[in-house]
Amino acid sequence: MDEKEIKVLNDIGRNFMKCPVWDEALRSDQDKKLPQPELYHEAAPDSEVISLPQNFEELDLNENLFSLLRSRKSRRIYSEEALSLLELSFLLWSAQGVKGRRGKRYATLRTVPSGGARHGFECYVDVVRVTGMEPGIYHYLAGSHALELRSRQTEEDRLQAVEGQKWAVRAPATFYFSAVLYRFEWRYSIHAHRIALVDLGHIGENLYLAAEALK
């Protein structure tokens, strides 16, 4: 890539940030009353579903927001201990947990904020060391706070998924988020993509603070 190509791509990025087009007449698919996409993926047929415990009051959490904000930092060295299923459940709930609904199927209200309550992400967990669970990639079923096994991974798959960063494969569990963009686009049309990225930050910070709260 030469300097000129870099400049072009950098300008695309900058323009994207600036929301360069604002057209009052723009009508989203929601405005056009087109059918709404599903609020979250359901379990695949025949998949093995693991219900997650929600007795979070039994976790010995460091729950004090002030001290969490003070102590939170990126940690890239992991103990060899396993997470408990309840701890994993708490992390998933903090990142994507459904706590209410609007209308029959208009929106979910979650532990994490989302522009227009669109919640366009699906969460996957690469489980390595969680007590009582087989290692593998699990899909989080937000609608029922459960997990379904999707695939098994070799050490090589796992390393490739994190771009070869060896410290990252040593974590007891790794969270991946996949954007279902039409959930954002249905409401926000061409403005959806900025909103999706900001939402990803909301999720990341909740996950960060919840992980910090686990002792």
Add this chain to the structure above:
Amino acid sequence: MDEKEIKVLNDIGRNFMKCPVWDEALRSDQDKKLPQPELYHEAAPDSEVISLPQNFEELDLNENLFSLLRSRKSRRIYSEEALSLLELSFLLWSAQGVKGRRGKRYATLRTVPSGGARHGFECYVDVVRVTGMEPGIYHYLAGSHALELRSRQTEEDRLQAVEGQKWAVRAPATFYFSAVLYRFEWRYSIHAHRIALVDLGHIGENLYLAAEALK
């Protein structure tokens, strides 16, 4: 805007999300050892600087993370009460507070995470009802946890800034974030803009939780 134009812009957004170009040979300005941008804006010459209190332990906070995650929601109705200076200080600290440094001027470590610790945002507060403060737009001086008055606003200015959303101008204080993109680009080159938007989400969620913690 016709359907074809919308499709083009939507595809630009989708491609932007996908990080379509990954060139191992790409060298950022940091790789090229070009001078690093400032970590945060300093106060303007002659500006009036207000130091912010940090005795946060005196705030009667609802600090329990679990209950904060459960109760947090978008609130668009505000009481007519003023915020105290200590409350405003806590919100600013939660969103952008500096808690450490790496090297002499390589990076700040803050209450909020940022990709590569670039922290490319500047924070401005539109103060309407904060005890002891004159209304106006203040710039947050992250380096010294202080505020400087930048400008005064009419009711009309304020309404225009929030795109005419009347509920929003009734808040005792409104936070604005301005991206200084080169702080991200210096390290991340053409990938900077996605990272900046995710960082904005980190900030938003900290601010959300800190506001929820104020009683």
